[in-house]
Amino acid sequence: MMGDSGRFNNLHPGLSHDEALRILALPVEQLESSSDRYMAAAHMINFPGQRSEQALLSLLDGNDDSQPTRLARRKAVEVLARLGCKDAITSIGRCLLSEDHYLVENAAWALQQLGCQDPRILNQMIMLLADTGQNRRILAQSLAGLGVIEALPAIELLQDDELPGVRGAALAAVATLSGSHERVSELAEHLFLANQMDRQSAIQDVINSRAAELLPQVLQAPVSSVFRLRALRLLWPEAEPLHQGLSLLETLDRLLLDQPEGVQVVHRYDEVPQISFLINELFGTDFSRCYLALQAMSTHPGVTLWPLLEQRWLEEAHNDYGAHYFFLRLFGRIASWGDAQDCVEDLCETAIQNRRPQFVKSRPAAILSLLRLNPERLLSCLSDLMDAQEEASWECRYAALMAMQELVMQGSIKGISGLAEMILRRDPDLYVESKRKQVRALLADL
Numbered sequence: 001m002m003g004d005s006g007r008f009n010n011l012h013p014g015l016s017h018d019e020a021l022r023i024l025a026l027p028v029e030q031l032e033s034s035s036d037r038y039m040a041a042a043h044m045i046n047f048p049g050q051r052s053e054q055a056l057l058s059l060l061d062g063n064d065d066s067q068p069t070r071l072a073r074r075k076a077v078e079v080l081a082r083l084g085c086k087d088a089i090t091s092i093g094r095c096l097l098s099e100d101h102y103l104v105e106n107a108a109w110a111l112q113q114l115g116c117q118d119p120r121i122l123n124q125m126i127m128l129l130a131d132t133g134q135n136r137r138i139l140a141q142s143l144a145g146l147g148v149i150e151a152l153p154a155i156e157l158l159q160d161d162e163l164p165g166v167r168g169a170a171l172a173a174v175a176t177l178s179g180s181h182e183r184v185s186e187l188a189e190h191l192f193l194a195n196q197m198d199r200q201s202a203i204q205d206v207i208n209s210r211a212a213e214l215l216p217q218v219l220q221a222p223v224s225s226v227f228r229l230r231a232l233r234l235l236w237p238e239a240e241p242l243h244q245g246l247s248l249l250e251t252l253d254r255l256l257l258d259q260p261e262g263v264q265v266v267h268r269y270d271e272v273p274q275i276s277f278l279i280n281e282l283f284g285t286d287f288s289r290c291y292l293a294l295q296a297m298s299t300h301p302g303v304t305l306w307p308l309l310e311q312r313w314l315e316e317a318h319n320d321y322g323a324h325y326f327f328l329r330l331f332g333r334i335a336s337w338g339d340a341q342d343c344v345e346d347l348c349e350t351a352i353q354n355r356r357p358q359f360v361k362s363r364p365a366a367i368l369s370l371l372r373l374n375p376e377r378l379l380s381c382l383s384d385l386m387d388a389q390e391e392a393s394w395e396c397r398y399a400a401l402m403a404m405q406e407l408v409m410q411g412s413i414k415g416i417s418g419l420a421e422m423i424l425r426r427d428p429d430l431y432v433e434s435k436r437k438q439v440r441a442l443l444a445d446l
Contacts, residue, residue, distance in 0.1 A: 020039075025058075056085075056088070060080075073100075077095060092107050092114070096128065108125060108138050112145040129154045130154065136161075136166045140173040148177070152178060157170075164198045169201070171183055171184060185213075187214060188217045190205065191203065196285060199288075212237070215243070218232075220262070249438055252431055253402060261295065267292050301338075302335075303337070306337055321359050325361050325365055328362050332348075332368055332369025337373075351365075363393060364393070364395040367385065367400060368402065368403065375406075382419055385397060386422045387425070388432075394429040398431060398432050401435045405438070408443060409442070423440045
């Protein structure tokens with residue numbers, strides 16, 4: 001959605017620019033599907049330029065208020081912002097008056113992306129902060145991002161709102177606009193709320209308020225490691241090996257290993273659950289429950305777990321990116337899988353080679369699990385995984401260096417001697433380069 005990295009932009013590679021423009025221009029009653037107009041608006045991100053921008057602006061400024069057009073307008077606002085179309089500011093500003101709250105939300109986000117400084121539009125955004133029917137979280141974030149000091153009194157009133165998402169955004173916005181971190185420490189409580197979305201929102205609020213002092217708490221929040229890693233990269237002072245009593249490389253190591261013992265879960269089991277229940281928890285969206293289940297399953301022998309795990313893997317986990325990740329983490333936490341050992345190792349190696357975007361988080365997990373299960377088998381993959389020209393994921397390159405470090409410390413010098421050249425090559429990523437230097441120093445001491 002908004003702010004997407006762009007990996008999923010071109011979801012309709014067979015759709016031409018001209019055909020997408022034609023669909024946008026069709027009367028709604030001539031559309032083959034009610035979703036066609038939304039699809040065509042989304043597709044414009046792949047064709048930057050005046051024709052795309054004009055088609056999207058026509059969609060915003062038109063009088064048609066049918067459901068297909070309303071949905072397409074939401075996407076059009078987002079795409080115009082991502083295209084950097086400053087000529088759209090006036091039209092997007094008018095969207096703030098819409099009765100469609102989702103359109104208003106997208107408009108507020110888009111106006112921040114485009115750097116809107118129109119006083120009338122900004123004043124409208126400030127007035128909307130008093131409307132509980134609007135997404136006041138996005139409004140506060142956007143006004144703070146635009147540096148609208150005039151919004152400060154209205155945003156200050158939201159610091160005690162009953163909704164954690166609104167409250168957190170207001171705390172961060174006040175810190176941004178006033179420069180005062182007087183109440184920023186309250187965000188630490190939000191990191192461990194019962195609701196997963198509230199915890200994720202809290203991390204973004206910590207980032208927005210530049211509250212690096214809250215990093216130790218952020219790193220323990222029971223959310224996806226993706227959010228915690230992002231916070232680390234954005235808040236850790238560049239090139240500083242130590243911060244807030246933490247070591248950069250030790251912290252990165254823990255985040256890449258992502259063990260449940262390193263997070264503070266907000267759930268508990270009243271009684272010991274069945275294995276089938278625990279496996280099912282790995283398919284959930286609440287990471288506190290996932291980490292709790294992962295920890296509980298780690299106490300069971302692999303031979304007991306495997307029959308049920310294999311069944312769920314074949315049925316759905318192989319294609320469910322959330323469960324896929326936690327299955328791979330579990331594989332590395334069990335010392336022996338009995339007769340299934342080769343099969344588990346195969347799954348890890350396949351995951352390392354899986355380049356599908358939705359499984360990107362599983363790859364470093366697979367590297368570190370295969371390291372635990374069969375270091376010799378991992379060795380054949382390490383050269384390419386450490387090469388920045390071959391491997392785009394900094395997390396994978398870092399995990400490969402963690403594996404190399406572990407092998408050195410275990411005394412497996414023979415196996416890694418052929419990788420010495422890779423250790424000499426500088427890495428463009430600051431964190432991977434720091435890890436490379438650490439491993440290189442370890443080798444030099446031998």
